[in-house]
Amino acid sequence: MVIINGTPADAAGKTLSAFLCSAGYDTKRIAVEQNGLIVPKAEYDSVTLNDGDKIEIVSFVGGG
Numbered sequence: 001m002v003i004i005n006g007t008p009a010d011a012a013g014k015t016l017s018a019f020l021c022s023a024g025y026d027t028k029r030i031a032v033e034q035n036g037l038i039v040p041k042a043e044y045d046s047v048t049l050n051d052g053d054k055i056e057i058v059s060f061v062g063g064g
Helices: 016-022
Strands: 002-004 007-009 030-034 037-039 054-059
Touching: 016 030
Parallel strands: 002 054
Antiparallel strands: 002 007, 030 037, 030 054
């Protein structure tokens, strides 16, 4: 089980990119942290989610 933004998810074994796509995230407007470390966007396709990982996804919102 992977913890994503505090909620357990059955995402172990998926790449970060595959999970984000399936969950409907726009990768241009988010930042992702895996186990306390920022994941560079260039690595989303190569990072695999593992049991016990803690993922935080932050969306950027514009306004003015």
